[in-house]
Amino acid sequence: xxxxxxxxxxxxxxxxxxxxxxxxxxxxxxxxxxxxxxxxxxxxxxxxxxxxxxxxxxxxxxxxxxxxxxxxxxxxxxxxxxxxxxxxxxxxxxxxxxxxxxxxxxxxxxx
Numbered sequence: 001x002x003x004x005x006x007x008x009x010x011x012x013x014x015x016x017x018x019x020x021x022x023x024x025x026x027x028x029x030x031x032x033x034x035x036x037x038x039x040x041x042x043x044x045x046x047x048x049x050x051x052x053x054x055x056x057x058x059x060x061x062x063x064x065x066x067x068x069x070x071x072x073x074x075x076x077x078x079x080x081x082x083x084x085x086x087x088x089x090x091x092x093x094x095x096x097x098x099x100x101x102x103x104x105x106x107x108x109x110x111x
Contacts, residue, residue, distance in 0.1 A: 003083055004063050006073035011054050014076045018053035018104065021077065024111075045111035050084070052076060053104050060090055060103075070110060083110045 006012075024046025030038040064071060067086035075082045090103035 002072075004069060004071045006071060007059055007063075010059060012074070014052040014054050018051070019076065020049075020051040022049045024048050047085075047108035047110055049087070050076075050107040050109055051105065052107070053102050060086065075109070084108065085110055 026041055026043055026046040027039050028042040030040075032038055060067060063069075064086065067089055070083050070085040072081065072083055074080070084107045087106040087108050090105050092101050092103055094100070095102050
């Protein structure tokens with residue numbers, strides 16, 4: 001089954017303010033009785049954390065079944081096609097005008 005895609009009815013660009021991205025954590029640390037921790041690679045491909053702010057509608061609750069499904073979109077920085085998944089439900093906050101709301105999304109880019 002193909003992933004849902006980001007709806008054309010939602011904004012296609014994200015605000016630079018509030019954008020964050022990090023590398024995948026592919027290591028595991030083991031504490032030693034003495035000396036520095038032992039660090040080894042756990043796997044070769046990992047999810048990349050991504051946070052952004054955007055206007056959002058029923059896409060999360062209905063189409064993605066409350067965040068249970070991944071979806072395809074264009075990476076906000078690189079413009080490459082990526083598959084994303086919600087880490088947690090979006091948090092909503094008012095914009096400067098009290099008539100509009102913005103969703104803060106915590107996503108992960110799947111390998």
